[in-house]
Amino acid sequence: MALLEVQNLHARVATTGGRDILKGVDLTIRAGEVHAIMGKNGSGKSTLVQVLMGREAYEVTQGYVRYDGKDLLQLSAEERAREGVFLAFQYPVEIPGVSTSYFLKAAVNAIRKHRGETELDAMDFLKLVKDKMNLLKMDQSFMNRAVNEGFSGGEKKRNEIFQMAVVNPRLALMDETDSGLDIDALKVVSQGANSLRGPEKAILIVTHYQRLLNYIEPNFVHVMLDGRIVKTGGKELAVELETRGYDWIEKEIQQPVLTAQTSFARSETPR
Amino acid sequence: MYDCSKEVLGYHNEEVTLLQKERDEMRQRRDTNRIRVKAGLVENNDPKPREFASQGSYAMKTMTQHPEKDYDIDDGIYFDMDDLKKDDGTDMSALESRQMVRNGVDDGSFKKKLEEKGVIFCSISEAVQKHPELVKKYMGSVVPYADNKHACLNSGVFTDGSFVYIPKGVRCPMELSTYFRINASETGQFERTLIIADEGAYVSYLEGCTAPMRDENQLHAAVVELVALERSTIKYSTVQNWYPGDKQGKGGIYNFVTKRGACRGANSKITWTQVETGSAITWKYPSCILQGDNSVGEFYSVALTNNYQQADTGTKMIHIGKNTKSTIVSKGISAGHGQNTYRGLVRIQPKAANSRNYTQCDSLLLGDKCGAHTTPYIDVRNTSSKVEHEASTSKIGEDQLFYCKSRGISLEDSVNMIVNGFCKEVFRELPMEFAVEAQKLLGVSLEGSVG
Numbered sequence: 001m002a003l004l005e006v007q008n009l010h011a012r013v014a015t016t017g018g019r020d021i022l023k024g025v026d027l028t029i030r031a032g033e034v035h036a037i038m039g040k041n042g043s044g045k046s047t048l049v050q051v052l053m054g055r056e057a058y059e060v061t062q063g064y065v066r067y068d069g070k071d072l073l074q075l076s077a078e079e080r081a082r083e084g085v086f087l088a089f090q091y092p093v094e095i096p097g098v099s100t101s102y103f104l105k106a107a108v109n110a111i112r113k114h115r116g117e118t119e120l121d122a123m124d125f126l127k128l129v130k131d132k133m134n135l136l137k138m139d140q141s142f143m144n145r146a147v148n149e150g151f152s153g154g155e156k157k158r159n160e161i162f163q164m165a166v167v168n169p170r171l172a173l174m175d176e177t178d179s180g181l182d183i184d185a186l187k188v189v190s191q192g193a194n195s196l197r198g199p200e201k202a203i204l205i206v207t208h209y210q211r212l213l214n215y216i217e218p219n220f221v222h223v224m225l226d227g228r229i230v231k232t233g234g235k236e237l238a239v240e241l242e243t244r245g246y247d248w249i250e251k252e253i254q255q256p257v258l259t260a261q262t263s264f265a266r267s268e269t270p271r
Numbered sequence: 272m273y274d275c276s277k278e279v280l281g282y283h284n285e286e287v288t289l290l291q292k293e294r295d296e297m298r299q300r301r302d303t304n305r306i307r308v309k310a311g312l313v314e315n316n317d318p319k320p321r322e323f324a325s326q327g328s329y330a331m332k333t334m335t336q337h338p339e340k341d342y343d344i345d346d347g348i349y350f351d352m353d354d355l356k357k358d359d360g361t362d363m364s365a366l367e368s369r370q371m372v373r374n375g376v377d378d379g380s381f382k383k384k385l386e387e388k389g390v391i392f393c394s395i396s397e398a399v400q401k402h403p404e405l406v407k408k409y410m411g412s413v414v415p416y417a418d419n420k421h422a423c424l425n426s427g428v429f430t431d432g433s434f435v436y437i438p439k440g441v442r443c444p445m446e447l448s449t450y451f452r453i454n455a456s457e458t459g460q461f462e463r464t465l466i467i468a469d470e471g472a473y474v475s476y477l478e479g480c481t482a483p484m485r486d487e488n489q490l491h492a493a494v495v496e497l498v499a500l501e502r503s504t505i506k507y508s509t510v511q512n513w514y515p516g517d518k519q520g521k522g523g524i525y526n527f528v529t530k531r532g533a534c535r536g537a538n539s540k541i542t543w544t545q546v547e548t549g550s551a552i553t554w555k556y557p558s559c560i561l562q563g564d565n566s567v568g569e570f571y572s573v574a575l576t577n578n579y580q581q582a583d584t585g586t587k588m589i590h591i592g593k594n595t596k597s598t599i600v601s602k603g604i605s606a607g608h609g610q611n612t613y614r615g616l617v618r619i620q621p622k623a624a625n626s627r628n629y630t631q632c633d634s635l636l637l638g639d640k641c642g643a644h645t646t647p648y649i650d651v652r653n654t655s656s657k658v659e660h661e662a663s664t665s666k667i668g669e670d671q672l673f674y675c676k677s678r679g680i681s682l683e684d685s686v687n688m689i690v691n692g693f694c695k696e697v698f699r700e701l702p703m704e705f706a707v708e709a710q711k712l713l714g715v716s717l718e719g720s721v722g
Contacts, residue, residue: 053677057669081679093674097692106688107678114679146692163678 009063023227039224082114086169190215311375318354398434432463437472468503501536513549520579523551534566558587576609585615605641
């Protein structure tokens with residue numbers, strides 16, 4: 001069964017309105033799969049994962065998203081998180097004065113409470129995070145530092161994957177986690193992400209580089225262009241993109257009438 | 272290899288772990304205390320505790336010796352939540368519950384402990400009778416009656432207040448606290464506080480305020496005077512939670528308070544820490560006159576305005592002595608239609624050579640109908656001093672909220688968390704239990720302000 005099913009998703013910036021950024025995204029992710037989305041800057045990759053996470057700055061104008069049998073678009077961001085969706089941010093936000101441990105404990109307990117589990121006390125929480133810290137080769141002092149404040153770019157990204165490992169989501173959305181990471185950090189982060197793979201779970205990776213996909217092997221690679229997914233292939237597609245760029249894909253689909261028909265036909269396919 | 276485990280064990284038993292005799296004594300004291308608080312609660316017609324339980328190092332059997340016998344026993348008292356009600360049937364706050372227990376424990380022995388050290392802690396009316404020389408010498412010496420119209424009104428009509436005197440070289444053995452409440456409607460409250468720390472003395476003083484809901488406005492025009500003599504330190508902390516008026520801005524306290532401290536002696540220090548969440552209108556500028564050479568003045572403030580509250584608060588640091596130092600950290604939070612102003616003066620007099628001031632003013636806005644204003648005055652009259660001013664205004668970021676929410680944290684908890692983080696530098700200055708109280712208070716004051 002599909003864990004995530006996105007159909008003809010359109011979205012735009014909520015405050016200014018204007019043109020859609022997402023112009024009909026179709027995407028199906030089954031449990032156990034890893035998908036990667038690649039594409040040029042401004043093609044809508046980051047917007048897609050943020051819309052999936054429920055960012056209110058974007059307004060969905062059309063389309064439908066089903067996650068684990070539920071209408072995802074009806075849920076608020078915090079409800080989505082509690083249902084097992086997680087977004088590793090491209091630009092993690094600083095929260096001055098709030099320690100990472102306090103923040104993460106609040107997150108874990110909010111999710112546990114939602115599931116009807118007892119909230120973790122300080123000791124149990126510490127036990128939970130210790131393993132994950134080792135996994136991501138993070139120093140204990142991380143926990144006492146304010147969330148992302150004064151963190152280097154690499155530390156911020158590592159912190160995202162650390163949080164992801166602690167929360168253990170069913171659907172992990174990773175937004176350009178590899179940008180700004182050196183090769184060692186990339187390995188550590190990939191290891192963290194791989195530890196989250198499982199038959200019940202799925203990962204959606206947004207990236208510019210094929211390099212990350214050497215470490216986290218995807219089942220499918222999608223190419224996004226101007227707010228739509230225009231091509232889907234296996235992991236070899238990422239290699240091809242790395243060498244050939246995106247222009248050839250643009251040329252391939254530069255028959256507007258045909259594109260419209262294909263996407264029409266696709267959305268008509270019975271689920 | 273030489274086996275030294277016997278020596279180590281012996282040393283551990285003799286020098287490290289607390290001796291059985293001392294542990295027994297401590298247990299005895301704990302039991303006496305339990306009897307005392309039970310009796311006190313009965314006498315005050317307060318609820319009966321459900322049980323007691325030891326906590327901390329005693330409970331964990333990890334008590335160690337201390338050269339100055341500085342160890343204690345942590346004891347917990349438990350009540351049924353349903354019992355913790357006020358006279359009007361509503362729930363007691365955490366602070367009120369603690370106040371109740373504290374009153375229960377107090378059978379006059381606190382006073383004895385203070386008396387042993389020579390500390391005077393009483394009402395102004397009592398001080399006038401018993402210590403007229405101190406009252407005559409110091410009252411009005413920091414805030415003269417003609418200082419401003421509210422101080423003048425207070426000086427004319429005040430009936431009572433608190434008086435503290437810490438004698439030479441004495442470190443006050445406990446934190447002193449007073450709690451003010453305005454009950455009557457359509458009234459004014461004009462209390463006066465006078466605190467004197469003699470040479471080398473130390474005192475930490477806490478002030479809490481609360482008032483029930485009234486449709487009419489009430490006036491609070493207090494005067495607080497602090498006098499710090501040579502090498503002494505006064506820490507004055509306030510959690511102000513006067514009734515702020517309703518959502519439409521009806522009712523609430525007008526809080527027009529004159530607070531000022533004089534660092535009279537060399538190397539003296541005065542620290543003001545305030546958390547202002549209540550009152551319809553607050554005008555309050557706890558200030559320091561740094562007369563003594565090397566004296567230090569500090570001001571840490573969190574002011575929160577929601578609905579139609581207005582807070583105009585800040586400090587004055589008047590540098591007169593040489594090498595004087597002052598630090599100002601002000602955090603203003605505005606929500607709803609609240610208006611928050613930081614108004615401060617840093618004056619460095621010609622003779623205050625090598626003086627320093629550091630000012631940091633941060634404002635946080637929640638919503639688009641509130642305001643934050645900063646009016647710093649800086650007046651430096653010599654060339655050897657250094658003054659720094661940093662200011663920032665930020666809106667609580669949509670990106671910060673989204674980040675928290677994407678982790679499953681509710682909107683309200685996210686706002687609380689971000690606001691508390693914003694205030695961390697100030698809360699750090701508060702005594703432990705006040706800091707906890709202040710955090711909760713911010714949460715309550717912000718309820719319904721976002722979303």
